[in-house]
Amino acid sequence: MTRPRAPRVLLVDDVEDNRGVIRQLTRRMGIELIEAADGLEGLRLARSEVPDLILMDLSLPGIDGWSATAQLKADPATAGIPVVAVTAHAMAGDEERARAVGMDGYVTKPIDLFSFRDLLEQMVRGGPA
Amino acid sequence: MDAGKQEPTMTVGADQFRLLVESVSDYAIFMLEPSGRVATWNKGARNLKGYEAKEIIGSAYERFFLPEDAAAGKPRRLLDRALAEGHVEDEGWRMRKDGTRFWALAVITAIYDGDHLVGFGKVTRDLTERKRAEDQRRQFEMLVKSVTDYAILMLDPTGKISSWNKGAQQLKGYTEREVIGQPMHRFYTPEDLAAHRPEALLAIAEREGHVEDEGWRVRKDGTRFWADVVLTAVREDDGTLVGFAKITRDLTERKLAEDLAARTLQLQIANKLKSELLANISHELRTPLNSIIGYTQLVATDDTLTLDDLNAGNLQIVLRNARHLLALINEVLDLSKIEAGQAVIHLEPVDPAQTLHAVLTTCRPQADEKGIALSLEIEAGVELVVTDETKLRQILLNLVTNAIKFTDQGQVDVRLMQVGETRWGVCVDDTGSGIAPEHRELVFQEFRQVDASHTRRQGGTGLGLAISRKLAGLLEGTLTFESELGRGSSFCLELPRQLGIAAEPALPPLVAAASAGGTNEPIVVAIDDDPEALRLVVENLKGSGFRVVTASSGESGVHLAQTIRPAIITLDVMMPRQDGWMVLRRLKADAATADIPVVMVSFLENRGLAIQLGASESLMKPIDRPALLATLGRFGPKELA
Numbered sequence: 001m002t003r004p005r006a007p008r009v010l011l012v013d014d015v016e017d018n019r020g021v022i023r024q025l026t027r028r029m030g031i032e033l034i035e036a037a038d039g040l041e042g043l044r045l046a047r048s049e050v051p052d053l054i055l056m057d058l059s060l061p062g063i064d065g066w067s068a069t070a071q072l073k074a075d076p077a078t079a080g081i082p083v084v085a086v087t088a089h090a091m092a093g094d095e096e097r098a099r100a101v102g103m104d105g106y107v108t109k110p111i112d113l114f115s116f117r118d119l120l121e122q123m124v125r126g127g128p129a
Numbered sequence: 130m131d132a133g134k135q136e137p138t139m140t141v142g143a144d145q146f147r148l149l150v151e152s153v154s155d156y157a158i159f160m161l162e163p164s165g166r167v168a169t170w171n172k173g174a175r176n177l178k179g180y181e182a183k184e185i186i187g188s189a190y191e192r193f194f195l196p197e198d199a200a201a202g203k204p205r206r207l208l209d210r211a212l213a214e215g216h217v218e219d220e221g222w223r224m225r226k227d228g229t230r231f232w233a234l235a236v237i238t239a240i241y242d243g244d245h246l247v248g249f250g251k252v253t254r255d256l257t258e259r260k261r262a263e264d265q266r267r268q269f270e271m272l273v274k275s276v277t278d279y280a281i282l283m284l285d286p287t288g289k290i291s292s293w294n295k296g297a298q299q300l301k302g303y304t305e306r307e308v309i310g311q312p313m314h315r316f317y318t319p320e321d322l323a324a325h326r327p328e329a330l331l332a333i334a335e336r337e338g339h340v341e342d343e344g345w346r347v348r349k350d351g352t353r354f355w356a357d358v359v360l361t362a363v364r365e366d367d368g369t370l371v372g373f374a375k376i377t378r379d380l381t382e383r384k385l386a387e388d389l390a391a392r393t394l395q396l397q398i399a400n401k402l403k404s405e406l407l408a409n410i411s412h413e414l415r416t417p418l419n420s421i422i423g424y425t426q427l428v429a430t431d432d433t434l435t436l437d438d439l440n441a442g443n444l445q446i447v448l449r450n451a452r453h454l455l456a457l458i459n460e461v462l463d464l465s466k467i468e469a470g471q472a473v474i475h476l477e478p479v480d481p482a483q484t485l486h487a488v489l490t491t492c493r494p495q496a497d498e499k500g501i502a503l504s505l506e507i508e509a510g511v512e513l514v515v516t517d518e519t520k521l522r523q524i525l526l527n528l529v530t531n532a533i534k535f536t537d538q539g540q541v542d543v544r545l546m547q548v549g550e551t552r553w554g555v556c557v558d559d560t561g562s563g564i565a566p567e568h569r570e571l572v573f574q575e576f577r578q579v580d581a582s583h584t585r586r587q588g589g590t591g592l593g594l595a596i597s598r599k600l601a602g603l604l605e606g607t608l609t610f611e612s613e614l615g616r617g618s619s620f621c622l623e624l625p626r627q628l629g630i631a632a633e634p635a636l637p638p639l640v641a642a643a644s645a646g647g648t649n650e651p652i653v654v655a656i657d658d659d660p661e662a663l664r665l666v667v668e669n670l671k672g673s674g675f676r677v678v679t680a681s682s683g684e685s686g687v688h689l690a691q692t693i694r695p696a697i698i699t700l701d702v703m704m705p706r707q708d709g710w711m712v713l714r715r716l717k718a719d720a721a722t723a724d725i726p727v728v729m730v731s732f733l734e735n736r737g738l739a740i741q742l743g744a745s746e747s748l749m750k751p752i753d754r755p756a757l758l759a760t761l762g763r764f765g766p767k768e769l770a
Contacts (some may be wrong), residue, residue, distance in 0.1 A: 007147075015416065017419075017420040017424075018416070018419055018420065018423075018568060019419075021419070021420065021424060021427060022423075023428065024427050051759070059412070087413055088411070088412045088413075088415035088416050088419065088457075089408075089411075090411055090412075090415065090462070091407070091462070092406045092412060095518035099543070106370030108415070109415045109416065109418070109419040110415055110418040110419035110420075110421070110422040110423065110451070110455060111419060111422075111423060112426075113422075113427065113430065114426070
């Protein structure tokens with residue numbers, strides 16, 4: 001009997017400090033984190049690694065988070081992976097645009113570590129541990 | 130007469146002379162007997178009057194006159210004057226044989242043989258054509274002089290004014306006497322004079338025949354108007370410059386409307402830039418905050434670290450301040466969104482009791498911490514309303530947290546109640562510090578907390594109540610308060626049960642009351658999103674004979690106007706969603722309301738635009754009673770005027 005593998009989360013964010021917070025949080029939670037610093041890299045890793053969840057910043061160099069998500073949702077190989085926007089875009093209409101390209105969740109920065117932990121648990125383990 | 134002394138070539142016999150006279154065809158030349166009967170006749174007379182010699186000789190010359198002139202004794206009078214003065218000249222209408230008229234210049238000369246009156250010589254010319262041309266010229270001159278919408282004037286070749294019409298007097302304020310002979314320079318602004326604009330315009334008109342110009346000009350009283358000017362050189366057939374015709378039109382209103390439109394466009398662009406700027410600022414501020422809050426929380430929750438109380442407390446201070454900064458950012462953005470009219474309202478059925486329960490659950494830890502009792506009282510009857518739940522929750526959350534924040538001991542009571550048939554309300558009563566009467570004005574102002582020390586002690590951005598009140602306005606409701614210093618405050622939110630025109634089931638209470646009163650007082654519908662402004666209209670019209678019905682949004686205002694057809698409407702310009710201009714257009718486009726006079730009420734001077742868009746008048750805020758009454762009297766029902 002094989003031990004169930006640790007959940008894997010792909011984080012796409014161009015700011016190292018932002019990735020660092022989530023890196024430390026997921027380590028504590030026993031979640032494997034894959035990191036990408038731009039949209040193109042994010043798309044490549046999403047296709048090769050097929051993670052359980054993608055955390056997607058929206059303002060990214062090159063391909064931004066909206067179009068990266070739209071591409072993932074258009075590809076049957078990746079369409080099933082839930083994508084949650086983690087973004088500092090908090091103005092009216094930002095969330096609607098994100099939902100429109102197929103995002104499954106929307107979290108506004110600054111993230112609150114406690115509620116973000118609950119969200120992650122729910123998304124990758126189907127509920128709080 | 131001695132014929133031998135005369136030059137033979139100069140000798141003209143009487144017969145020859147008679148032949149000469151008879152052959153003249155352009156002048157009627159004939160003799161009258163002393164009695165006034167026609168004695169001789171020439172070709173010109175026949176051409177002019179239409180009679181043959183044989184049918185007219187021997188007739189009284191009265192028959193050449195109009196019947197009314199003949200009846201008035203004019204023929205005799207002329208002869209008498211010719212007798213008295215030797216000869217007489219007369220200009221006037223005469224009649225031909227066929228009854229048609231012509232304008233005659235007649236000279237009658239008494240002819241004597243020694244002392245003996247032989248008769249009268251009469252020479253008559255037909256000046257009908259000249260008379261007609263002269264009449265036309267005079268009529269044209271009168272026409273030009275009487276034109277009031279255009280200033281029409283003539284300048285001599287040096288630019289001095291030689292004629293002046295009524296329009297010029299009205300437009301520029303000078304009488305004819307004051308300006309004739311003066312140069313046109315006095316109409317120009319000092320800037321234009323310094324730039325030699327009048328000379329330049331005259332030079333162009335002289336060179337090219339014609340020049341058009343637009344610009345500010347100065348009236349006699351020093352005020353300025355925006356002039357549209359056409360200057361045309363007037364020349365004789367041989368090319369000699371007679372002068373210039375100058376036609377000026379007052380386009381001030383159009384200019385102001387154009388300026389306002391340009392300014393509005395600029396404002397719209399500025400507003401768009403502001404929104405973009407805010408979005409960017411928001412994004413840029415959140416990014417570092419994300420790290421501050423995130424890493425602090427990582428440290429604070431790291432089980433592998435042992436933090437003493439002091440350091441654990443320090444981390445909490447960092448977190449609290451970071452969250453305060455975040456709250457500030459959020460609220461500033463909220464406020465600017467509401468003020469820019471960008472706040473979107475999502476209507477949905479809401480159970481207010483449920484929302485209140487949720488709000489109290491959120492606030493309870495805060496109350497417990499301070500040892501304050503928190504109670505909820507729900508009056509039956511407010512089961513389901515239509516409003517924007519998120520905004521409602523934001524207001525309620527703010528009112529309850531505020532009450533707890535400013536109460537050190539005692540309780541906070543939240544009451545849900547019905548207000549009339551169509552509205553409902555929530556009051557939040559506290560036993561806190563209260564608000565002194567002199568501080569009432571500050572309560573809803575941005576970044577103002579009555580007691581500044583509270584900001585440090587209690588936190589809070591000072592924006593909560595300002596936002597709450599604006600949100601209440603968006604939901605077509607009001608937020609008011611009662612307070613006594615040292616005893617507590619009571620903040621009450623009042624909202625319509627059904628927000629939105631389509632859902633509006635009945636008239637607001639004020640109208641219902643008005644209808645029940647059964648009086649015949651004319652109704653004023655006042656439309657303004659600011660409750661204070663509405664209150665001002667109501668106060669100002671107390672005892673004026675008008676009854677005021679208020680609407681707190683353009684939508685409900687249009688609805689009200691269509692339903693009750695008021696005598697007059699006052700309309701605020703700056704309103705969220707539908708601004709005053711849009712409401713004005715809707716009112717004027719609907720046959721049911723098109724005839725109702727609308728008075729625009731605005732902080733900006735935009736009367737020109739208002740009138741152009743169909744408003745009857747425009748008043749500046751803040752409204753004062755005499756101006757309001759005068760305007761309502763002018764456009765309201767006649768019996769009150």
